[in-house]
Amino acid sequence: MRAGLVIGEAANGLRRNVTMVVSVVLVTFVSLTFVGTAALLQLQIGQMKSYWYDRAQVAVYLCTSLSEAPGCVDGEATDEQKGAVEAQLESDTLAPYVDEYYFEDHEQAYENFQEQFEGTPAAEYVTPEVLNETYWVNLTDPGEADVLVESLAGMPGVESVSDQRRLLDQIFDVLNAASYTAIAVAAIMLVASALLIATTIRLSAFSRRRELGIMRLVGASNRFIQTPFVLEGVFAGLIGSVLAGAAVLAIVQFFVQGFLADTLSFTFVDVADAWIVVPLLIVVGVLLAAISAGIAIRRYLRV
Numbered sequence: 435m436r437a438g439l440v441i442g443e444a445a446n447g448l449r450r451n452v453t454m455v456v457s458v459v460l461v462t463f464v465s466l467t468f469v470g471t472a473a474l475l476q477l478q479i480g481q482m483k484s485y486w487y488d489r490a491q492v493a494v495y496l497c498t499s500l501s502e503a504p505g506c507v508d509g510e511a512t513d514e515q516k517g518a519v520e521a522q523l524e525s526d527t528l529a530p531y532v533d534e535y536y537f538e539d540h541e542q543a544y545e546n547f548q549e550q551f552e553g554t555p556a557a558e559y560v561t562p563e564v565l566n567e568t569y570w571v572n573l574t575d576p577g578e579a580d581v582l583v584e585s586l587a588g589m590p591g592v593e594s595v596s597d598q599r600r601l602l603d604q605i606f607d608v609l610n611a612a613s614y615t616a617i618a619v620a621a622i623m624l625v626a627s628a629l630l631i632a633t634t635i636r637l638s639a640f641s642r643r644r645e646l647g648i649m650r651l652v653g654a655s656n657r658f659i660q661t662p663f664v665l666e667g668v669f670a671g672l673i674g675s676v677l678a679g680a681a682v683l684a685i686v687q688f689f690v691q692g693f694l695a696d697t698l699s700f701t702f703v704d705v706a707d708a709w710i711v712v713p714l715l716i717v718v719g720v721l722l723a724a725i726s727a728g729i730a731i732r733r734y735l736r737v
Contacts (some may be wrong), residue, residue: 454634455670461630462674462723463681465623466715470682472616473711474690478703479609483602490598492582494519494569496591501566503593511567515591519569528585531578535571543568566593624722627674631667631723632730639663639734663731664724671723678719679712 496516497506516537522528523535538546544562551557573579579597587595649659686708695702 454630454637455666458627458630458634458667458670458723459674459677461623461627462671462719463677465620465627466675466678466719467681468616468620468623469718470678470708470711470715471685472613472620473714474682474686474703474707475609475613475616477707477711479606479613481703482609483606486602490573490576490579490602492571492573492579493596493598494571494582494586495566495593495596496568497593498564498566500564501593505588505590505592508590511591515589516567519586519589519592522586522589523569523571528582531573531575531581533572533574535569538568538570540565540567624718627671628722628726631670631726634670635663635667635727635730636734638666639731659735660728660731664727667723667727667730668720669723671719672716675716675719679715682711682715683708 496511496519497503497509499510501510523532540562543565544560547560547565548557571582573582576599579599583595583597586592683705686703686705690702691704
């Protein structure tokens with residue numbers, strides 16, 4: 435097979451269908467950008483889980499004078515009730531699950547609240563007395579938090595016991611929903627891209643139907659006839675996927691690392707993670723284009 439002739443035929447096809455080729459490039463670019471974004475979001479969720487789950491604590495909120503929980507019928511937690519909570523944390527039952535714990539009184543809770551909500555109306559009206567005194571418990575295995583919740587909930591002087599992992603799960607559920615939405619949109623766009631590539635190849639073949647007829651009469655093989663059309667699709671898919679890879683790198687570099695990482699105290703994906711995703715996008719784009727173009731030209735030549 436003469437490579438120069440095949441490449442020349444592919445270039446002629448691209449020149450004849452510039453508008454359709456640009457459309458294929460743009461659709462491929464948008465769809466693969468969604469795919470890359472969804473992949474990075476899944477990497478982000480995995481990193482956040484591994485980082486924050488190990489640091490998640492169990493918070494034992496003690497009663498205040500305003501508490502209405504069943505264990506708070508006597509009002510604010512007494513020293514005896516606090517001692518009972520500490521004794522339970524240090525008991526043979528719970529000690530194997532507890533790495534360490536510390537106590538946060540009203541004043542410490544107030545200082546943390548003021549620091550966290552500085553400049554908001556709530557910071558002006560909240561007083562130390564309305565904030566719960568709290569035992570913050572670090573676990574040897576954060577997955578065993580239910581043991582502490584069941585043992586401490588309902589004790590006299592305890593308003594509630596909260597596992598921070600439950601709060602993290604809600605955040606991760608939202609992030610997963612966003613990721614799945616991006617995947618769904620990407621799948622629809624990839625289907626549109628495949629159909630557009632197939633349509634482009636069929637139009638290109640139709641515009642050269644006389645040439646194809648002559649090539650068949652002189653004995654050209656199907657492989658020789660089909661290869662230029664497949665190369666047209668591969669070229670358009672390659673350009674679209676490369677643009678999508680560049681967009682993913684730009685999003686991570688300038689938005690994630692340049693903005694979010696400086697604004698929020700989370701662990702974020704970086705450019706190294708993006709470089710893992712980029713080759714996958716290029717492979718997906720090229721394979722999608724090659725398969726779509728190959729099927730389209732084969733079906734056209736059979737008609």
